[in-house]
Amino acid sequence: MYSGLISAIKKSGVIPLSQLKPYLWQDDIQDPFLLTRRMEIFLFNDKTLGIYLYSSQSLSLLRNMCQIWHIVPQDDFGYECHTNIENQPLLLHWGAFKRRPHINGKWIKKKEELLGHKILPYNPETIKKESHRNREKIKADCDKMARLRSLK
Numbered sequence: 001m002y003s004g005l006i007s008a009i010k011k012s013g014v015i016p017l018s019q020l021k022p023y024l025w026q027d028d029i030q031d032p033f034l035l036t037r038r039m040e041i042f043l044f045n046d047k048t049l050g051i052y053l054y055s056s057q058s059l060s061l062l063r064n065m066c067q068i069w070h071i072v073p074q075d076d077f078g079y080e081c082h083t084n085i086e087n088q089p090l091l092l093h094w095g096a097f098k099r100r101p102h103i104n105g106k107w108i109k110k111k112e113e114l115l116g117h118k119i120l121p122y123n124p125e126t127i128k129k130e131s132h133r134n135r136e137k138i139k140a141d142c143d144k145m146a147r148l149r150s151l152k
Contacts, residue, residue, distance in 0.1 A: 005032045005043040006124075012085050015092065022100040023092060024122035032122050034088075036095025040115060047085050052115065053078040066090050077114045 010017065023034040023041075034041040038058045044050035051068070053059050059079050062068055066087040072080045083091070101107045103121060112119050 005034075008043050008046060008085060009088070012088070015089055020092075021122075022097055026120050026122045028118040028120065034092065035111070035119065036092060037097060038095040039091065040111075041088070041091055044082055048082050049085055049088060049091070051081050051083060051091070053081065054114065061094070062091075065094065076116065 006017065009015065009020065020034065023036060024032060025035045026032045031042070038054055039062075040052040042050045042052075051062075052074070053062065055078050059071065059081070062081070062083075066083055068081045068083045070080075070082045074080055103119075108119050
């Protein structure tokens with residue numbers, strides 16, 4: 001069971017998942033995202049990526065490199081914009097890390113403050129457990145509804 005972002009990346013077939021390991025992170029509610037030096041990339045819908053840019057310089061460079069739309073300045077940090085999922089290799093190449101940042105490092109802590117959420121290493125097991133728990137809850141709710149209907 002993959003999350004929406006991972007499934008979309010697999011469907012697009014643009015970059016193998018094995019090459020995305022240094023960029024894959026998740027927040028405290030297990031939503032995966034791609035983190036680069038200049039941006040956070042998340043799945044907006046099936047064919048669109050959402051991007052949080054950290055600076056106006058990044059925005060102007062990205063405008064020149066690929067088609068972006070729906071540019072919205074954010075109050076607490078840079079900009080939010082959208083692009084096609086096919087532009088993902090370009091985005092990752094442009095903001096690539098030489099090595100993955102340390103989870104307890106200053107850079108990650110600054111990004112957590114900037115983005116307003118916890119940044120954790122991506123772990124597909126937590127997402128599998130979470131989806132299994134959700135299926136169990138849904139089944140229990142359905143059983144409860146069926147019992148209530150039978151009482152009427």
